[in-house]
Amino acid sequence: MNPRYLPLAATVAIFLIAYAICFAQYPNMLSTRVIGNLLTDNAFLGIAAVGMTFVILSGGIDLSIGAVIAFTGVLLAVLLEQTAIHPLAAFVLALAVTTAFGALMGVIIHHLEMPPFIVTLAGMFLARGMAFVLSIDSIPIKHPFYATLKGVYYKLPGGGRITLIGGLMLLVFLAGMLIAHRTRFGANVYALGGGAATARLMGVPIGRTTILIYALSGFLAGLSGIVFSLYTSAGYSLATVGVELDAIAAVVIGGTLLTGGSGFIAGTLVGILIQGLIQTYITFDGSLSSWWTKILIGLLLFAFILLQKGLIHVTDRRRRYA
Amino acid sequence: MQPVNPYVLSATAIDKIFPGAKALNRVDFSLRRGEVHALLGENGAGKSTLVKCLTGAYRRDGGHILVDGAEVDPRNTLEAQNLGIGTVYQEVNLLSNLTVAENLFLGRQPKRFGLVNAREMNRRARALLAEYELDIDVTAELAAYSVAVQQVVAIARAVDLSGKVLILDEPTASLDAHEVAMLFRIVRRLKERGLGIVFITHFLEQVYEISDRITVLRNGQLVGTRETADLPRRDLIAMMLGRELVQEVTAQHGPKGEGGDVRFRFRNFGRKGHIQPFDLDVRTGEVVGIAGLLGSGRTETAEILFGAERADSGAAEADGRVLDLSSPRAAIREKFGFCPEDRKIDGIVGDLSVRENIALALQARRGWTRPISRSEQDRLADQYIKALDIRTTDREKPIKLLSGGNQQKAILARWLATNPDFLILDEPTRGIDVGAHAEIIRLIESLCEKGMSLIVISSELEELVAYSSRVIVLRDRAHVAELAGDQVTTAGIVEAIASSTGRADA
Ligand SMILES: Nc1ncnc2c1ncn2[C@@H]1O[C@H](COP(=O)(O)OP(=O)(O)OP(=O)(O)O)[C@@H](O)[C@H]1O
């Protein structure tokens, strides 16, 4: 097998094994109900993680997404509760703001040659701060259109539901895969992750690609914020703290190299599902502390980082003796 | 009617200033349609810089560039590509995390319904590489292939991009004779199609074989442009160096020291899948040359001697004591040194200064708990900058800002600084100019006189003959012949390689 598929295969194998273990203990875990909930509960995280995958593939990082999600939620709540604007218009507005915000970070990273870590860290504080400026309280959203949207779902046999937001996440993953693997922009993202200096000599438009990557991440964080506000029916400036780290974890567990240049969008989906599965298991068990989720994810992360090291070692050898 | 402009590319008064150095000073360069134009000069003369100014990889600080008589101003390499200028740069050229096909078609992937058509891309990639007699899996990552294959892929990409101009910056440095011949066939074909080709190299034979005109740079200034046919080799070298070279490396050399007593003994030394077990004795003060085609096991031999690959059979001893060569660290402790071939990947630490790069191996041997004092580092760096003529503004310059050849010299200095008993040099003169070339060979000889034992791997047979007292010939990852004494001649080595490969008729 091509070694580039190995991390992905490992992720899928772990997911299947974990699911088998869960199923052996709680046969209910295989029900469409659980599966539907898994998708719904992780929809906002999954959507944001798609953006994060692009960023990490390009060799960057985006620490702002948790704050951007919260900001989007508060913005929507304020708009919908204090003005008469239609939710769809509010959505468009929110997406425009977050996309521009991401693009701006991309501009700074590229033109001022600043490390993405610093720029997006600043972005994180800025977005969180803006959310506080809008409101420090948790604002419930009672717009009837929200109720309508929440009522949209596709009924699975067995009683499970693919909700609007769960389905949206799947669509975003599909679109992400298409962009990553079937467009020139996608190829440029991988090229950037492989080495910016070389990519530049090969004629990759570094600036445009960088800006687009962070704009995409901002857009998806905004979309994730919309999904989160639908999910919770509220906007709260202290929500989704640390979600960027969950997203990074999902990306890495999904087999994407943290240093960039190698990985798959589909892997991130599996990474999200593994995290969701652990959470569901703990809920089913009932006696375990929810911190076990963090501990298990921590261990998985370690395992994957070790796997990546091993792989780099192996491919290195293959290169030298090919 | 206007006379047709014969120049596909012409540049006038190009300036390029780096902090602390004027890399190009009003350089003129013109390229005719259908000519191969060699761009020559010492390491650090400004060849790569000129190329990068032409292709927009660097912003020039002055001067004009005309393509087909029209003024152009490429601001990045993409614009140059769109003007029909394809380039193989001297440094790492492609992305090892992409597949071969993706590398070939990055930025111009065939599309269908707005999406990249991977099947078509792979098909075209296979067709493209077939011209280079390369039948490889184009869907595999580039990293899976050897440096030589990667270089051919880089060339194929540049050729495919070059509608008008093809620029090759030291493309042959990691190719063997067979691949060079193939490259030249392709270059001649492009020439007939009317392309202008810029060719940078330090192999003067290749210059005389393929080029029509020669432009020489020295210290960022144009020395002159001549017809190749009217420029004898001696004069060319004088143009490059600004002085007569006392003696070029030739096979005619005084008697070589046979060395003293046998000091290092390797018995039945080998590793499955890498190199078949071999016996090797090396005396003090002796140079043993290693010859063979690319892929014959030359580098593998070096790696196993240095512990980069652990031997799984046999033993090594020095002065009757068994040596521990289980890892490079162990080998360094036994006072072994290894200057690897692929310095682009294994060698330089780009952001560290020249001084730090030179002190690196010595520091590693002493252990990080006993740092080398700053004054000692300065002394070492200055000594080798002088001895190897490393062109740098000062020893604190980050090494990545040096020219390619000067980086290589710094890596060589790193290993010389450890003052090893046993030194393995893999292609020590690759990418190094004629002047420095002679210096390095003199250095090898003086190291021997001091009693160091050397193993030198080289594809330049004349050079091997010049300093080796014995030459081991490799084929298919096995040591197949050993030449000593009078047998050590270029013809002798060629014959040994040919007869043992059974390719004498080729
Ligand atoms: N980015 C840079 N910053 C500062 N100085 C540089 C930079 N790039 C090159 N130089 C300097 O410009 C000079 C010319 O370098 P260049 O790479 O053009 O040499 P070259 O003729 O290609 O040599 P070689 O044969 O070794 O490849 C060198 O002295 C080098 O140190």
Ligand SMILES: [Mg+2]
């Ligand atoms: Mg150069």
